[in-house]
Amino acid sequence: MDYQRFISQRSKARKPSAIRAISPYLHQKDMISLGAGQPNSGTFPFAGMSITLKTGETLDIDAQLFNRSLSYDLTPGLPNLNDWLRELQNIEHKPPVDFDLSIGVGSQDLLTKASCAEDVKWTRNRVFTLTLKCDLADVATDGYGIIPEELEKMLANWPESNPSGKKDQPRPRCLYTIPTGGNPTGSTATLERKQAVYKICSKYDVLILEDDAYYYLQFAKDRIPSYLSIDKDGRVLRCDSMSKILSAGLRIGWITGPKPLLERINMHTMVTNLQPSGLPQVMAYQLLDHWGHSGFFKHVDQVADFYCQKRDEFVECLNNRMKGRAEWVVPNAGMFVWLRLLGGIEDSYDLVMKKALKENVLAIPGVAFMPHETKTEYIRVSYSNVSKENMDEALRRLANVVDKEAASGKAA
Incomplete structure (x- = not known):
């Protein structure tokens, strides 16, 4: 492929840094450097580092890597x-x-x-x-x-x-x-x-x-x-x-x-x-x-299972609190649900940023994600860091706000 057509003029104007260009050679065996303005690590107050995992294991950071x-x-x-x-x-x-x-x-x-x-x-x-x-x-x-x-x-x-x-x-x-x-x-x-x-x-x-x-x-x-x-x-x-x-x-x-x-x-x-x-x-x-790599894959599978359970709990609460008030697609990954508000609501911004805030519930108005900042009836909600009890309470509050907005006849 010809990548030049994809590169901006500003990017094309950048040239490799002569100072950064010698960096790969600094750790080369038998190399004596008079070039890099590296501060002398002997003046740094840090001697070492260890990390304690939730499993109880302690990882001592390799001394050479730590100094590097x-x-x-x-x-x-x-x-x-x-x-x-x-x-x-x-x-x-x-x-x-x-x-x-x-x-x-x-x-x-x-x-x-x-x-x-x-x-x-x-x-x-x-x-x-x-x-x-x-x-x-x-x-x-x-x-x-x-x-x-x-x-x-x-x-x-x-x-x-x-x-x-x-x-x-x-x-x-x-x-x-x-x-x-x-x-x-x-x-x-x-x-x-x-x-x-x-x-x-x-x-x-x-x-x-x-x-x-x-x-x-x-x-x-x-x-x-x-x-x-x-x-x-x-x-x-x-x-x-x-x-x-x-x-x-x-x-x-x-x-x-x-x-x-x-x-x-x-x-x-x-x-x-x-x-x-x-x-x-x-x-x-x-x-x-x-x-x-096998341990990494085991870990990410556990993380995915955690969020899957969160998703299931949240969807259950949505079904209990938001049916008839919003529409949504159940996500197969990630942390978000994209709610389309019903009841004639065409602009979610004031509903989320003013009325929902007064009820102590946070969400993101859909306009934040619109390329041209157009009005939208959508809002983004996340289940990643909320207990099931708080999910239900948050959606109860949101449902009340939606009901009041729809009933007011002022949805625009």
């Missing part, structure tokens, strides 16, 4: 962790083409850099594009994610199909998607859907930015294969995250994809935050190395 984590290191991340994650991608996704991998400060860090590296013209998530000079074109979805026929229609009829009405814009070059446990819809794309979407993207030479933070929170025994696993062209940039499976505060994510694109993302990192933080990386690596 206190200093500047490689832009793509700690080599030990990078190699472990590469092996994970090969085991889980078996990418059909060669790939590169970089670690970031959470997947959002990498998604933002990917959006800046490419000439993004098309995404369902406006968070990354509010400050970029691009227009958004949203594609219709259902309970199984992107509808391939709608995607094909938009691309085939461009620029007449351009939601902005502009006729001088080129066809979109990048598709952003959350295929598993979608945020906010909770929808999960089937393999057949992914294959159909991928075929269309291949036909029109569109990159796929696969944001799959909820991939390991699938509730079925067999996980649905990723876009990365069917990527024969090298057109997928896949973002994974440890936030949902190890710790959100670790702020560790990783991006997998074609080397020419990851090089641009790495150059962005070089001129911003230099590298992912050392201590979280070494903590994660020590745990993952202790578990091995």
Whole structure:
């Protein structure tokens, strides 16, 4: 593939840092460095580190790795962790083409850099594009994610199909998607859907930015294969995250994809935050190395089972409290349910941000997820961190608010 057409002018203008370029050689045997301005680790007050797991086990961080984590290191991340994650991608996704991998400060860090590296013209998530000079074109979805026929229609009829009405814009070059446990819809794309979407993207030479933070929170025994696993062209940039499976505060994510694109993302990192933080990386690596890949898969299966039980409890409460007041699709993964409010309610913003708040119940108004900030009757609710008792009480309060809004005749 010709990746140059996907790279923004700003990204093309970045050049490799001469200082960062010597980083790989700093740990080379017999190398004497007069180049890097590394602070002397002998002046650091930290001597060592250990982690206590909930199993009662204590992991002592390898002394050499610990000392390394206190200093500047490689832009793509700690080599030990990078190699472990590469092996994970090969085991889980078996990418059909060669790939590169970089670690970031959470997947959002990498998604933002990917959006800046490419000439993004098309995404369902406006968070990354509010400050970029691009227009958004949203594609219709259902309970199984992107509808391939709608995607094909938009691309085939461009620029007449351009939601902005502009006729001088080129066809979109990048598709952003959350295929598993979608945020906010909770929808999960089937393999057949992914294959159909991928075929269309291949036909029109569109990159796929696969944001799959909820991939390991699938509730079925067999996980649905990723876009990365069917990527024969090298057109997928896949973002994974440890936030949902190890710790959100670790702020560790990783991006997998074609080397020419990851090089641009790495150059962005070089001129911003230099590298992912050392201590979280070494903590994660020590745990993952202790578990091995089989232990990791056992852990994520347990996490998925936990959220599956939460989902079941929440759906039971929804059936008891919200039937006739809202419609929803039961999610097969993730943490969210996308509620469509009934009773003539057309705009959920005031209902959620004013009236529900007065009743001490929190939700997210659907407008927060609309590419063009259009009014919507949808709201996003999450079951991830709520007891069954509080689920029921929260939905009781929400039901009362919906009833009052519908009865007032002021729903707009």
